[in-house]
Amino acid sequence: MKKTKLMGLLMTAMLVTGSIAGCGGAGSAGNENASSGTQTSQTVQTGGDTQSAAQEAEGMADKVVVAVDDDSFTIGPWGNDSSVRDWTENTLWAHLCYRPFIGAMLEDDQLQMYAAKSVTKVDDATYEVEIFDHITDSKGNAIKASDVVYSYETLARLGFVSEISLYYAGAEATGDYTLTIRLKDTSEGAIESVLCNCSIASESWYESASEDEINSDPATTGAYYVTNMSTGSGVTMQAREDYWKTEGRADAEYQNVEVIEIRCITEGSSRAIALENGEVDMAEITSNDLSRFDGNSDYNVTYYLNFMSQYLIFNTTEGNPCADINVRRAIAYAFDTKTMSLTNGECIMSYDVAPNLGPDYVDAWDSADYFGRDLDKAKEYLAEAGYDESNPLRISILVTSQAPQQPYVALQSMLAEANIELTIDGQDRAARQAVQSDPTAWDISEYSDSVTDFTTTFWNDLFGAEANGGLTQGFTDDPELQRLLAAAIADRSEANMNAFHDYVVENCYMIGLYTETKTIVTTEGITDIALQKLNPVLNAMTFTDDYSSVDQ
Amino acid sequence: MTEKNEAFFEIQNLTVEYHSGNAIIHAVNDVSLSLSQGETLGLVGETGAGKTTIARAILRILPEHSVESVSGKVMFEGKDILEMNARDLHDLRGRDISMIFQDPMTALNPVKTVISQIAEGYKLHHGCPQAEANERAIKMLEMVGIGANRAYEYPHQFSGGMKQRVVIALALACSPKLLLADEPTTALDVTIQAQVLDLIKDLRDELGTAMILITHDLGVVADICDKVAVIYAGRIIESGTKEDVFDHPAHPYTQGLFAALPDLEKEVERLSPIEGLPPDPSVIRKGCDFMERCPHRCDRCTSFDNNMVELSTGHFSRCYRTGNEEA
Amino acid sequence: MARYVIKRLLIMIPTMIAVGVIMFTLMNFVPGDPAQLALGSGVHTTAEIEAKRQALGLDRPFLVRLGEYVGNIFLRFDFGKSLIDGTDIKWELMKRFPHTAKIAIFSIILTVVVGLPLGIYTAVHANSAGDRASLFVTLLFDCMPSFWTALLLVLLFSLKLKWLPSSGAKSLSYFILPTIANSLGGLAGFTRQVRASMLEVIRSDYVTTARSKGLPEKDVIYGHALPNALIPILTVIGMRFGSMLGGATIIEVVFSIPGIGQYLVNSINNRDYNACTGGIIFIAFTFAVIMLLTDLLYAFADPRIKAQYESSNKKVKKNG
Known part of the structure; x- marks a missing residue:
């Protein structure tokens, strides 16, 4: 009898070790990569930068x-x-x-x-x-x-x-x-x-x-x-x-x-x-x-920007905690995007909602002040909104369960330090799409979209009232926002782009996160x-x- | 034990032990018996006495996983079966010594035709072509009363009694010199029992086969056997000719067996069974095995040396009472 | 016997219909909109989504769609088009099935070729050192998650030894590693089942009878015990094969083999009602056919079962 018990324990130990070895492998490799690079050492190819360098070859x-x-x-x-x-x-x-x-x-x-x-x-x-x-x-x-x-x-x-x-x-x-x-x-x-x-x-x-x-x-x-x-x-x-x-x-x-x-x-x-x-x-x-x-x-490694960029949207419907601008600002200052992005390898940070891909992007935004981690400010805004130690802010974030979850876990722990309790609501892609347009279903949502030609198109997808049935992706009803957007689309002058950019940042409707860099490796x-x-x-x-x- | 005739089959001091959990079961203790050609020996005893074990030990088909040890000698035509090599053993089985099993329902392979199961043994031992083996199989089937038209059917298509006939045909296919019949009729209903017994008797007479018939039915013994051996707790406690044992039962156990039989002519209200149960086979006892249950128990029994006492020529009893004392 | 086969074939029809209806209904009531998923990731206007829904015919009432779908499959064998990319579902299934079938066939052959002798050996030598060693090794593989085993195999045979390719489905050698990874886990269970069946049979009376006839031990084991022990194992083999045909999804993903399993999982994630239901019906059909063949094989192996099939209303010959 003892022998069989011993065998049983041995088997269980092996199974457990096996599963940990199998699962842990992916995570630890990711961490290794994260700690090695604090900034992108290679230049990342973005389509907008390089005027086609393709050359026709003589032979095949x-x-x-x-x-x-x-x-x-x-x-x-x-x-x-x-x-x-x-x-x-x-x-x-x-x-x-x-x-x-x-x-x-x-x-x-x-x-x-x-x-x-x-x-x-x-x-x-x-x-x-x-x-x-x-x-x-x-x-x-x-x-x-x-x-x-x-x-x-x-x-x-x-x-x-x-x-x-x-x-x-x-x-x-x-x-x-x-x-x-x-x-x-x-x-x-x-x-x-x-x-x-x-x-x-x-x-x-x-x-x-x-x-x-x-x-x-x-x-x-x-x-x-x-x-x-x-x-x-x-x-x-x-x-x-x-x-x-x-x-x-x-x-x-x-x-x-x-x-x-x-x-x-x-x-x-x-x-x-x-x-x-x-x-x-x-x-x-x-x-x-x-x-x-x-x-x-x-091998030759080419880095390039993933065409999908990540951002956070706030649900500003009345009755939702995020309808209060102080709450939005508090959250914005409670985390930093660099930390969120670490497990995804090298990423380019976004300083606007859109990434720097379209020709109408104002480069100055990349070096201006954007949200960053400032716990004191966060706590200030929370207090203004009426939350404190005894009454913490409780919100949930809607994400796709098929995507890697580490960034959201990182977000969760950073927000916790500012006394914000974040619940991660992960749903599979299809189920999530079904609730995305339901204003009662989420507080914050992680989202991604692509720039195929202009930054303004990207903005329009998210904020354009017509595109989104009268409101924005975050159910915001703000006529001034729409006016500024329309102006920027009609005339992509730097002034108009800046006006819209500043307005969004001030109102903290959305926060740009990062764009992953992908790599193609060749012999x-x-x-x-x-x-x-x-x-x-x-x-x-x-x-x-x-x-x-x-x-x- | 000491037969004067040329014994062609003799068991000498056979002891078989099983293991169950941590205990050793003494199933067969120092059993000796002998048989002449053509003779039929009836091996009588209650369930668990060790009869089947003896039969299986002879052919060395005891369940390997539970057997602890087998010692003694089983002499067949001068050779010790227990010491035989595999080749000789396989030749012996089926050809010289065959066995009829107790439960006909499970003794036949359900996925093979009846004819193939009979022909298989014949072909093996005679090395003849399949057609000849099949012919022999059909002849055997007819001998046991099953028509040739049923030869290619499967065991599940036969009734219990017919299955047992097939088993008999299978056992006798190679005309063995010794047949071990392990309670061949116990699993059948009474009307069929008589038929099968008659069949066995006829075949034995026709082929001249020696037989050890294991049974717990004294009536069957009376009908078929020449000699009788009574087993109790793994030991032969009385042996002799049928007349010796039936007319002059000497051992109190044998006497008890006969007394327990219901008698049509007497009018009694209750049967008179033997009180008590057989002893625990995992325990080695001193003195007489039957002592606990014996109505004639006395102080001499505890120090009994368990040797056979010869009462008359060929009639042995493992008890110092010779049957002449008063009850 | 022919009547039995026909009866079984006829019963398959309502079974398939029921499977189709249940799957289609279930998929419909799971949250998620195939129209949105068909448009792809990124933001889409409500108008776009609505237009897509109309194009896909999803705006019609459920029962209408159900009726049309079931009718198409069973009357015209038309599995319809994928809601997500418009490809013909039957064409996709036909193209992918051979890959899944190859993995399933090779896996079951490997399982039987290794498991059967191993099971017989461990039954005949029960509780010996060999028996215990075999138990240890097979259980070891059973405990390993199949994707982990698959990756280990790739690391060893592809990367280190460079004997075999690591992914794809181009020629037979590409199927060696997937087959091994797919079979290893089930080997333990199969071997034990063979062992248990053999053990039960070895202790049967008819095996003793066979021995008492003087048959050499080899003939007793392989001629008498094995044919009886194999009968329940046939069902096991049939069921394993049937379920393997439903796609070994993990193996297919790790080795990038475009099979049915991968296709089904993707269609579920994408809420592709037509592809998912079509795929499931297809799998249910192949499984039913395999089970029918197994049952027929069973009858061939065990005459008692054959008699049962043949005489459903005839009186069985009782004790005569």
Whole structure:
């Protein structure tokens, strides 16, 4: 009997050790990373900074294998957002124009012509487009203006791209190679979005092709075609020998490498292992695994800003503690964002609600005073609001349970020192979305959004009354706020931007937190990943002369 | 113990111990008996006396996980079975000595046809082709009264009595020289019992098989056996010819057994069982095993040396009372 | 026998319908809006969300959607389109199923090939040193969480030894590590079950009868004991295989194998009603088929069961 008891204890001990070893590993690695870097030592590439550095190569590298975090994607001309689609859509499918950096504008001649030969403005809502007359897809079909119109109409019907739904009104073919595009919204950036976000495909092919063919062996109009597609697992693209454009190619049309193989690996540590093991040439690496590659001469590391930035919103509905500005200020001064961000690796702090990505961001904000930890001030404001030792402030924060929770735990402990009791209400993404618009369901909410072109668009998403059903994301009803916002959108002068920025900070409606930096690590043979906007342009990367892929 | 005839089968001082938990169970204590060719010995005793253990010990099919020790000799045609190597033992089993088991419901493999189970043994021991073995199996089935048309059926399709017949056919397939029948009719109902017993008797007569018939039914012994051995608490307490034991039971236990039988002719209100229970087999006792329950108990019993007393030629009793004293 | 099979097949139909209805209903009443999730992360206007809901047909009443969905599946075998990315669900399931099937088939083969002999050995040599060692080792693996075992295997065989690839599903060698990681945990239970079944059978009377016939020990164990011991084990194997076909999600995620498990979990997180319900119906169907095959195999192995199947209304031959 004693022997069996001993065995039982031994087993339990092993199980416990095993679980701790398994779980603790991730956390401790994160802490290691956090303590090593107090400021970003590398320069972080942000799309807005670097004017496209992509270069067309003379020869073609043989192959590049890339590990991407995704598990479900489509490669047909029009489909839902996914990582793989972000990395492949412009490579496989011709678009009318191409935007080489965030905020490139047509009128400043900053767009690159892709399938379009020229774009002429007729009036604010009408543009005439002439396309090249020798465009063919990978199965030999010729592309005419009617195919372009068909593509736009189909995409508008399917509804996958919100910019098309928002801005595109209609298109008509005026000749074999000319067409007119009409907009229903003429705000800044509208025509650029419409010109650059719709894949062009042959109508005759699309109508007659089976579902299977569209999803695994489509007739592509871009510089590459699909040689192998495995649902959820990866896709292999090969440069088209007969590609119709031979000179004056846009960055998205470069053919710097012959074969691009994308492999989907969702586990961050698995990607790091695949890279270290010589199974892939390039991978997105999380901050936990970065230490193996950083500073290692066999690898090149590119830092870039995650396109989603984090911020906190306060619920200012009457009856909620956060309706009181003193409460909001107290919370704002009770924590510091740097500490919150430590477990997420290197992050860029936000000094406004938006990150420094759009061209209308006022750089001076980055060095001005923003909220920081000041316990005395916090306690002062709390007292003004009527809270003290005996009556602590109790609030909850709504977060997504699938995201790492360490930042919120850090926030919780910092607020506790200011005598604020924070409860973390973690819900899964879908359940959370259901309660986000319910003013009785949360006090503070963590949120994230992206800057695709302008800071004002970002502001509009959060504060714009029209976009949010009459109030802001935090249910605030403030006409002055709306006026300042409208002014800034209409005219992005520094004065207007400052006015809005100052107003938000003063009223403490929201607090900008941080934007994570992500990293892409490549083997030493890849020296530039052509990161122009939010992801690398795989076919426009720069390879050294002696580069050869790990996977032959 | 000392038969003058050529004994072709003899058990000498067989002792079997089991272990249960931390205790040692003395199941069979120093048992000796012998058998001549063609003879039938009836082994009588109450449940738990050790009869089945003796039979299994002969074939060395005792449950391995609970046996503590087996000592003594089991001589068959001059060779000691307990010392045999595996090869000889496997040859012996089924071919020279066979066993009929007590519970027909579980004695047959449920997923094999009846014919295959009988043919298997025959083919093994005679090394003949399958067809010949099957033929032999069918002949055996017919011998026990089961038609050839049922040969390819499975055990669950037969009734209890028929299953036992199959077991008998299986045991006799290779015409063994010695048959061990362990309470072959106990699990059957009375009407079937008679049939099966008759069958056993007929086959024994036809094939000339020697037999050790284990039973607790004195009537069966009277019907079939030539010799009788009575077991109590793992020891043979009386042995002799059927006539010796039935007409002149010497040991008080044997006398008690006969007295307990209900008699159609006498009118009694109550049966007269033997008082008390058999002794605890995990305890080694001094003196006579039956002492506690014996109506003739006296001081000499405690120092009894437990040796057999020969009352007349071939009639032994393990008690100093010779049956001639007054009750 | 044929009647039995037909009866079983017919019963599957209402079962599948019930599964479909229950899943669809449950998913609908869980909080979360697939339209919002389909639009992706980031902020969306109420108008956008409403438009998406209409495009997906989610604005119609529940019963209408339920009826249409069930009708499509069972009358036209049309599983519909994913609410999130518009892909054809049946196409996705068909593309992913072979990967899950490969893992399941290889895992069950590995489990049986290792567990069966081990179980027989430990039963025949019960309580010996070998028995205890096998118990220790199998329990050890049983206690390890499968993702941890998977990562350890990758560290050893991929990173250190460079024998095997660490992720993906391109050729058969990619399935070696996932199969091992998937099977190790269940090996303990399976071995013990074989052992228990063998032990019970070894002590049976008919095994003693077989010995008393003079059969060599090997024939007794493999010819008489094993066929009987295997009968309950068949059900175990069938059930394990059936549930493995439902997707070993953890293994699929760690090794980036695009299988059914991963697909289902994602569709649940995204509240993709159609994909989730379609996936579950698919799994329920494969499981039911496997169980039917197991039951038929059972009948083949045990004549008593076969008799039971055949004579549901005929009188069984009783004690004659």
